Amino acid sequence: MMKKSSYKNRKKYMKRLFIGLFILIGFMPFTASAKLAPEGFADLSEKLLPTVVNISISQKFDQKNVLPDLPDLPDGSPFEDFFEEFLDKRQQALPSVPPSTLGSGFVIDAKNGYIVTNNHVIADGENIRITFADDVTLDAELVGTDDKTDLAVLKVDPTKHKLTQANFGNSDKLRIGEWILVIGNPFGLGASVSAGVVSARARDINSGPYDDYIQTDASINKGNSGGPMFDTDGNVVGINTAIFSPTGGSVGIGFAIPSNMAKNVIDQIIQYGRTKRGWLGVRIQEVTPEIAESLGLETAIGALVASPSEGGPAEKAGVQAGDIILEFNGKEIDEMRHLPRIVAETAAGETVNIVIWRDDKKMTLPVTVAELEKAEDEGLLDAQSEAPMQKGEVKLENEGIALSNLSSDLRSFYNIPAEIEGVVITNVNRGTNASEKGLSPGDVIIEANQQKVNTPDQVVEIFGDLRVTGKRSVLLLVNRGGDVRFVALRIEPENKYKKEQPKMK
Structure with a gap:
């Protein structure tokens, strides 16, 4: 009898213990959820706002369109001096166009005064001015631009104002669904913060040869161009560049240049005043499943060489039409569009290995990369990308x-x-x-x-x-x-x- 009663007591005790543990676990904070959905970005925003700037330009009126021509007067006319004096005074009194707020940027080097923005923000502009978070405004000079990635580097005198710089992060580590923070100057309203998630990666929006955009649902509007996209650690992982919008305002589809692509371009502009990209010298096309099967390749990967440019690095290395480039400098080419970017990021003059598919097997060829900009100046790219001229066209x-x-x-x-x-x-x-x-x-x-x-x-x-x-x-x-x-x-x-x-x- 005692044994039966003792068994029942133990059973009740275990049941109560289990219920207690269940309740306790139920009220424990779920750390993974807290990381995915932060309570706010106030502390992070306060830290990062001083790194972001507003960029504006101003220019003089076109005197030819504003001032009348000097009347055609005979030599020695008493009115000649009168009209010359009148027009000189009008010219000196010409006002400047009010500063036009165009976009955003951010400080990347506080010691030397370097600032990054988009090329389209300052294109065709003059008298570039930088306004900081504390409303201090400085003149800036243009260091260099790159229209292929829509990047530009500006410089201000760092002795005239204390600068706070942002640091680049690793955009390759970004995952879809991660939180990001966007700071910029939408519609000229001043520094504004918006948050969102990484909606997609490696987006191709047909804006240039190296499209590899980060897509986000964070609010990006006109004026945000050139501003930074931060991760939750406060590092720049993207540069806001474009939006998809039928109305001109944000509809939750914005695009940013990945920081890992931007860093290489920015470093070259600072060092040389321009870019020095690698050039392989091939005309390529997509590898379709049908092409892969016909060439004995199990999967449709790589870039199919339609033709190597005459005298280019690829031709000198032995690359032939019909080869499929599978790897370049140790990096796999999953899609055709990845090859131009990987080649461009390779230093001109560097010798690397490329893995190609030819005659049902892999081959490795060493190739010495040339400079893209020199090839463009010499017209080699035109010869590479255009079909032979035909009399019967x-x-x-x-x-x-x-x-x-x-x-x-x-x-x-x-x-x-x-x-x-x-x-x-x-x-x-x-x-x-x-x-x-x-x-x-x-x-x-x-x-x-x-x-x-x-x-x-x-x-x-x-x-x-x-x-x-x-x-x-x-x-x-x-x-x-x-x-x-x-x-x-x-x-x-x-x-x-x-x-x-x-x-x-």
Whole structure:
């Protein structure tokens, strides 16, 4: 009897103990949740606000548009001195345009006075002025810019004001969903703080050759450009550059240049006054699953070499058309668009290894990287990226397409097999219906309006006939890399895409 009673008591005790522990655990703080959802950013904002600046420019009125010309007076006229004196006084009295607040920036080197912003913030401006968090304003000089990444470096005299610098963090460690802090000068209101999360990474928004943006839902508006994006440790992980917005205001889709990309560009601008990027000298295209399978590659990775530029580093290293670049300087090339950025970040003159896929196996080739800017100055990039000029090239002016016969040079340049017949597209203007439909140089038009075509003139004639009869579109049968598809292309009215001279405002 005693044993039975003792067993029941122990059972009740264990039950109460379990309930007590459950309640205790339920009230314990969940540290992971607290880290993901901080109570606020007040302390962090107070620390970081002095590092962020407002950037504005001012310039003189154009005297040619403001002042009248001197009247045509005969020599020795008594009115000549009068008019000259009048115009001189008017010129001296010309006011400056009120400072126009354009964007944001941040101090990266307090000792030497270096400030970073976007290139588009200060482009075509003069008399750049920096306003700090305590409302002190200093003149700044332009150190250098880079339009490919939209970055610019400015310099102020550090002896005229005590500067507080921000430190760069490692943007590669950012994870989707992490909290970030954005500080800038939206709409010229002054320093403003907004918070959000990393919505996506490695975004390509077609703004340049090295797109690799951080996307965020933090409020970014006009005037935030050039301002910093901070992580929760207070380090700069991005530079706010662009927004996607149908209205011009924030809709929760903003983009920032990753700090790891920006640091290399900024260091070069400070050291040389310009960038010195690496250059490999290849024309590349995407590796599709079909191309990968045809070349014996298990996965569609890397960058397919369409052609190496003549005399360029790749050609000297033995790279051939049809090779797939899998690695560059120890870094894997998962997608075609990653290669230009990785090459650009490599120092000119450095010899690195590239791993290519050729004849169903990997090969390693040493290549000495050249300087991109020198190649641009010498016109080597134009030779690399443009198809061979053809005497028979014909343009569909209204549709913005250039066509050519399938010559042996063009077959080699675009890797078009001998069995494919038709008319090759050699250029597609941006912003046209052809561009929107995905047509690109190297595509071969096999049929137009269900008629086989072998010359550009045949295509032009078909378009002209359909335009006369009032047809609004033409059905094209297009071959790209062995894949055949139909494209319904809009027939444009005459001179739809004729270029006009820009209007001065």
